[in-house]
Amino acid sequence: MxxxxxxxxxxxxxxxxxxxxxxxxxxxxxEATTATEGLAEAARHTPxxxxxxxxxxxxxxxxxxxxxxxxxxxxxxxxxxxxxxxxKVTALDAGADDYLTKPFGVAELMARIRVxxxxxxxxxxxxxxxxxxxxLAIDLAAxxxxxxxxxxxLTPLEYDLLAELARHAGKVLTHRQLLRSVWGPSAVEHNHxxxxxxxxxxxxxxxxxxxxxxxxxxxxxxxxxxxxxAA
Amino acid sequence: MxxxxxxxxxxxxxxxxxxxxxxxxxxxxxEATTATEGLAEAARHTPxxxxxxxxxxxxxxxxxxxxxxxxxxxxxxxxxxxxxxxxKVTALDAGADDYLTKPFGVAELMARIRVxxxxxxxxxxxxxxxxxxxxLAIDLAAxxxxxxxxxxxLTPLEYDLLAELARHAGKVLTHRQLLRSVWGPSAVEHNHxxxxxxxxxxxxxxxxxxxxxxxxxxxxxxxxxxxxxAA
DNA sequence: AGCCGGCGTAAGGATTGCGTAAAGACGCGT
DNA sequence: ACGCGTCTTTACGCAATCCTTACGCCGGCT
Numbered sequence: 243m244x245x246x247x248x249x250x251x252x253x254x255x256x257x258x259x260x261x262x263x264x265x266x267x268x269x270x271x272x273e274a275t276t277a278t279e280g281l282a283e284a285a286r287h288t289p290x291x292x293x294x295x296x297x298x299x300x301x302x303x304x305x306x307x308x309x310x311x312x313x314x315x316x317x318x319x320x321x322x323x324x325x326x327x328x329x330k331v332t333a334l335d336a337g338a339d340d341y342l343t344k345p346f347g348v349a350e351l352m353a354r355i356r357v358x359x360x361x362x363x364x365x366x367x368x369x370x371x372x373x374x375x376x377x378l379a380i381d382l383a384a385x386x387x388x389x390x391x392x393x394x395x396l397t398p399l400e401y402d403l404l405a406e407l408a409r410h411a412g413k414v415l416t417h418r419q420l421l422r423s424v425w426g427p428s429a430v431e432h433n434h435x436x437x438x439x440x441x442x443x444x445x446x447x448x449x450x451x452x453x454x455x456x457x458x459x460x461x462x463x464x465x466x467x468x469x470x471x472a473a
Numbered sequence: 474m475x476x477x478x479x480x481x482x483x484x485x486x487x488x489x490x491x492x493x494x495x496x497x498x499x500x501x502x503x504e505a506t507t508a509t510e511g512l513a514e515a516a517r518h519t520p521x522x523x524x525x526x527x528x529x530x531x532x533x534x535x536x537x538x539x540x541x542x543x544x545x546x547x548x549x550x551x552x553x554x555x556x557x558x559x560x561k562v563t564a565l566d567a568g569a570d571d572y573l574t575k576p577f578g579v580a581e582l583m584a585r586i587r588v589x590x591x592x593x594x595x596x597x598x599x600x601x602x603x604x605x606x607x608x609l610a611i612d613l614a615a616x617x618x619x620x621x622x623x624x625x626x627l628t629p630l631e632y633d634l635l636a637e638l639a640r641h642a643g644k645v646l647t648h649r650q651l652l653r654s655v656w657g658p659s660a661v662e663h664n665h666x667x668x669x670x671x672x673x674x675x676x677x678x679x680x681x682x683x684x685x686x687x688x689x690x691x692x693x694x695x696x697x698x699x700x701x702x703a704a
Numbered sequence: 705a706g707c708c709g710g711c712g713t714a715a716g717g718a719t720t721g722c723g724t725a726a727a728g729a730c731g732c733g734t
Numbered sequence: 735a736c737g738c739g740t741c742t743t744t745a746c747g748c749a750a751t752c753c754t755t756a757c758g759c760c761g762g763c764t
Contacts, residue, residue, distance in 0.1 A: 327578040334584040339592070340571070347558040353565040361570070361592055397740060414616035435742080437722060444723095452723090461721070461750055462629040463616070628751055664710085666753085672712060683712085692710070692761095 244270040245359060248289035250280035250306065251321070252299055256344075260293070263348055269355075277301035281309055285371040285383035289316060291358055296322040296333065304336055311337035312405065313371045313382035317358035321346065373408040375456040375469045378447055380408045387447070394446055399424065403439050404447075407457070407467040416464040440465060475501040476590055479520035481511035481537065482552070483530055487575075491524070494579055500586075508532035512540055520547060522589055527553040527564065535567055542568035548589035552577065604639040606687040606700045609678055611639045618678070625677055630655065634670050635678075638688070638698035647695040671696060 247269045251257050257273060264271050272287055274280035277298045284292060292310070296303030307318060319340040320333050330341045339361070340354050371383035377390040382405055387394045396404065402424045407415060421430050429435065440459070444451040456468050478500045482488050488504060495502050503518055505511035508529045515523060523541070527534030538549060550571040551564050561572045570592070571585050602614035608621040613636060618625045627635065633655045638646060652661050660666065671690070675682040687699045 327581050331580045331584040334581075334588050339588060349562050350558050350565075353562040357565050357570060399741070412615050412617070432742090433721085434744095437724090438742090441723060441725095459722075460616070460629075463632075466615075466617075630752075663753095668711060669713090669753090672714095675712095690711075 244268055245290040246270045246272060246287060247291045247293060247355070248272045248274065248280065248283055248287070249293045250274045250277070250283075250298065251293070251295040252276065252297070253295070256295075256321075263352075267352060275299075277303070277306045280306060281383060284310060284314065284316065288314070288371075290362065291355060292316055292318045293355075294318055294320050294338070296320055296324060296329070304332060307333065307336040307338055309383075312385075313409065317361060319351075319354060319358060321351075373411050373467075373469055375411070375467060377449075378456060380404060382408060389447055396443075396446065400439055400443055400446070403436075404443055404467075407465065408469075411467050411469040414460050414464050414466040418464075420464060436465065475499055476521040477501045477503060477518060478522045478524060478586070479503045479505065479511065479514055479518070480524045481505045481508070481514075481529065482524070482526040483507065483528070484526070487526075487552075494583075498583060506530075508534070508537045511537060515541060515545065515547065519545070521593065522586060523547055523549045524586075525549055525551050525569070527551060527555060527560070535563060538564065538567040538569055548593055550582075550585060550589060552582075604642050604698075604700055606642070606698060608680075609687060611635065613639065620678055627674075627677065631670055631674055631677070634667075635674055635698075638696065639700075642698050642700040645691050645695050645697040649695075651695060667696070 247264060249257065249260055249264075249271060251260070251273075252275045257275075261271055261273070272283050272289060274283045277300050280292075280294070280298075283289075294303055294306060298306070303320065303322070307320075310316065310318065317339045318337065319342065320338045321342050321344060322329065322333070323344045325343045333341055339358055342351060342354065371381060373380045373382065379388045381387070385401065385405075387396055387401070387404065403420065406420060406423050417433050417436055418430055420436060421432065425432070425435060440457060441451070444454050444457050448454045448457060458466050458468055460466060478495060480488060480491055480495075480502060482491070482504075483506050488506075492502055492504070503514050503520060505514045508531050511523075511525070511529075514520075525534055525537060529537070534551065534553070538551075541547065541549065548570045549568065550573065551569045552573050552575060553560065553564070554575045555561075556574050564572055570589055573582060573585065602612060604611045604613065610619045612618070616632065616636075618627055618632070618635065634651065637651060637654050648664050648667055649661055651667060652663065656663065656666060671688060672682070675685050675688050679685045679688060689697050689699055691697060
């Protein structure tokens with residue numbers, strides 16, 4: 243099976259060039275020309291690698307990396323015309339695995355692609371971008387939540403909290419972990435926030451908020467989202 | 474615990490420079506000036522990351538990578554004065570994870586170090602997170618316990634005690650060890666707590682709490698969890 | 705036999721943590 | 735400036751957990 247590579251790049255010339263080169267090297271190629279299109283393709287096909295141009299027309303490449311990292315651990319190699327060091331650092335810290343400046347050599351790109359693919363651990367689960375729990379469906383790629391097919395509106399904090407639980411579905415997350423990743427390291431003491439927002443989530447998502455079946459509380463420890471076993 | 478980085482570099486200036494920089498960033502540094510010395514240090518201390526200069530006096534850097542890869546999968550970042558593309562390709566294909574050309578920016582190096590260490594993260598999940606004993610299953614990663622497929626609710630102390638036994642499955646843990654790791658060093662005398670909570674665990678987990686088959690007591694010494702032999 | 709230390713069982717009260725509600729504060733767009 | 739949605743703060747009733755105390759059992763020792 244040929245590895246599938248997703249190329250997110252708006253310049254036609256580079257796209258055409260890479261299309262030929264990557265095909266010759268035995269890769270199967272997906273193409274996208276905008277950030278939104280690229281994210282959608284990544285969610286639908288779960289490629290083995292993403293080549294990302296930072297200079298996209300509709301959104302900053304940085305946000306593409308961040309949005310991707312909200313649900314996927316696919317290797318990302320950035321291709322950018324920006325040679326400045328701060329650009330590299332922010333991209334790498336946002337979750338990119340490598341950073342090449344244009345113009346780049348084909349041989350080096352290929353070698354770095356091989357490194358990235360080699361890095362992909364066999365145990366690296368190809369997580370689906372949508373987590374299901376009973377009548378709930380949490381689409382981490384689209385940032386949307388639905389209950390029994392009906393879309394549910396969540397406030398930003400409500401979604402962040404639910405997404406954090408969904409990313410580790412089945413596992414217990416401590417108060418500390420949740421507060422740190424949702425509210426930031428400074429709010430690690432405010433357990434009250436969690437109770438309030440868990441209550442709000444249960445009101446919107448559970449059939450009987452007083453007797454939750456998926457948003458479970460582990461008294462004295464934290465909370466967890468109980469997903470469908472057939473994940 | 475500070476990550477340990479092994480620096481294999483013969484030039485004193487660069488070594489001194491990186492020593493200061495890496496220490497300031499919170500890393501613990503090992504240093505080697507030759508290939509043979511570097512390989513020996515890597516074998517003895519198993520660092521979290523290797524920074525490798527290709528221009529070593531006693532051997533080619535390439536062979537260092539190859540020798541290292543014969544037994545270790547530690548991330549290797551190459552620091553080289555060679556800008557030629559074939560050099561990069563051969564180094565990366567030999568097993569290096571990244572390649573920076575001198576002179577490099579400190580910020581970029583730090584970012585790439587963070588990438589390499591982040592990448593190594595899934596590697597430490599090599600330990601089996603689920604301990605089995607008969608119809609019991611203890612998932613240490615999810616902090617959940619099930620008996621015959623049915624999830625069992627445990628209070629924080631009950632779980633902490635069981636987890637401590639499961640982490641050392643098969644071995645006898647003394648009263649002292651258990652009390653210190655679960656209740657804290659101040660409660661080392663209260664053997665009573667152990668009896669109470671072991672009884673509660675047996676009620677929830679054993680088929681016949683009066684005749685335990687997995688949560689065994691070693692009279693006068695401590696307790697132990699008897700796991701499946703096929704673990 | 706009788707005493708005693710180690711172990712298991714049971715139950716009650718104190719403490720802590722959790723869920724709910726409501727009101728004030730903040731930011732944002734109209 | 736106003737209203738709206740959202741986030742934060744505050745207060746209180748309830749449930750879960752934990753610690754304490756008490757008692758029965760078994761084996762070894764005097």
